[in-house]
Amino acid sequence: MRYILTGMLTLLLGPPGLTAQAQLPVLMTGGQSSMPPEWVDETTGHRLIRLTEAGNTRSFYFHNDPFLKSADGQDDLMVYYGDVEGVSQLFTINLGTRVPRQITSAPGRKRGEILGKKRREVFYQVQDTVFATHVDSRETRKVFVFPEDFKASITTLNADETKLAGTWASPEKDSILAKHPSKGEFFDRIFDAKLLHKLFYIDIETGELESIHAERTWLGHIQFSTTDPDLLMFCHEGPWHKVDRIWNIDIATKEVKKIHERTLHREIAGHEFWSWDGETIWYDLQIPRGETFYLAGYDVTGGAMKKYAMDRNEWSIHFNISPDQRLFAGDGGDPSQVARAEDAQYIYLFEPRGNRLQSTRLVDMQHHDYQLEPNVHFTPDQRWIVFRANFEGSSHIYAVEIEPYQK
Template sequence: MKNDRILLEVNLTTLAEREVYRVSDDWVGYGTWVANSDCSKLVGIEIAKSDWTPLNDWQIFHDFFHKGPHCRLLRVDLRSGESQVIHEEKIWLGHPIYRPFDDHTVAFCHEGPHDLVDARMWLVNEDGSHVRKVKAHAPGESCTHEFWVPDGSALIYVSYLKGQQGRTIYRFDPESGVNEALMTMPACSHLMSNFDGTLLVGDGSGTPVDVKDTGGYSIDNDPWLYVFNVAEKRYFRVARHDTSWATVANSRQVTHPHPSFTPDDSAILFSSDKDGKPAIYIAKLPAHPSMLSA
């Protein structure tokens, strides 16, 4: 998405660009726009231009939540450029993701400070029907960084409680509607899994900036990348990311590691500004890791 306005397709052989979709003048394209498994369409969020404020730092992020912006979740056909609104609310929406290999199911979130949102994670059918909550938050609970396991089997997310250092990894089964606690972990900000969800990777972090009560959620800074073995409920350190978590050039997340596995599960791709400027790194998984118990 270029300039919050134009969705472009890039030919990787010729580098030629094709305009797929253009946001109308009364709206602004927001956040990540995510394709389905066969890359024939994607889902995205648009925010009414009259409500929009560039989210250049975390204070603006906090303030924007209270505005209750007019948002719409839509899908775009990547061949024709035709769009259709799936869901629309006067509440801040974000993080839209098709369930892999199931275009009928779309996840999205109620965005904002995690300790203020009513419930972060939601599902909706692609035709706009059956809006349902993934999890009702317990008192003092925040949930964050949900993602679909790439094989489509589950939605995984992180739960943490006010006044506690550790966090818990949860798995939501979209067929049964059951939330299952998988294991505890150090305070990581972002998780991702390998294809079948048997391994998870996370980036150690400090006190979250996307909560209102930072004092209540204060935690020690952790500079490590971790891999979690779900079946064994154990984990190991891979490498230090040593990122600053700073906002750079009005981008709030460019220094966030956002680690992910290489397709063969042999290494971790992540971002960091440990050498001065934000850059992308690869850390190979150790052949004989020192396992830690959750």
């Protein structure tokens, strides 16, 4: 089976001179402590490449787009995090040449990973200050400093790149996190506390901070629409079987709309993300939790829902959608995850067939520790899926070719 994107680039992730006919070792992925730069997964027959050499590199969260064109428009770049002397810094890598470039060097833990393709800037936060670094010039500017009475975090940039948005939480939340640092301890406690949370946006040009919505419940997973600059998706965090999780708000009118309402005891929906055309919100749907599994899509305009069924062992922590919106990818999961699947530790490609997803296993992830979520992304040319993994010990970023390897 071939997956072809009309007019796709001729990008080949490999050093000069490497061709598809070059002989590569066929190995168990993660079966040895140090994998070669390229190999063929012996379980799946797909070619893998390690994109980063230095340890402790991290690709973006699954719904944060990390790709943009090079300044000359010839190649695709990917933005990612890497540790430099124990400090997180931002890098780009040219996917045509595989040459990395460090673009930040300031001290301080950086969080946010928000890419503005039009501005060619990466937005991020260090403590209470929001910065933007230009991908090409590496010039960094201060965008905003949160006031003492409103310490918060940015998470998303709107479609016309004029506003950053995020959540503010009552300071009691930090106290809970400090006393109970593991997710198993703080998750229910924060939900049960019913603390005040607020959605806000920052106008990038004027520096105006505006609160747009408040509730005494845990708000998170904030994502602007990929096409509508006024449409913001957010979720009610907490145990998924206790919340109607997915919501939208129009930041101009302040109208709030529920996207999915549970109909059965222990039904869950979550890890939502936007389609590239902004017409659909996709999410993991289980009716009920841990028994039947779907990738569901909500039509933002008409309100209709479609859902694609999958088997337990095909369920993934996160899903993502291809640039042409015809295919999906998933990062699998280990038996400790909600699906309790015994054989789901794979990077998956999914193709809708009727009302089901047909899966192809791309990477055997049995040697990966799923405490680090792989967070899959299709490359812009749709030939590769990028993910992060720790099967060599530290975290690296890898790419797996969607087409089976041809010797």
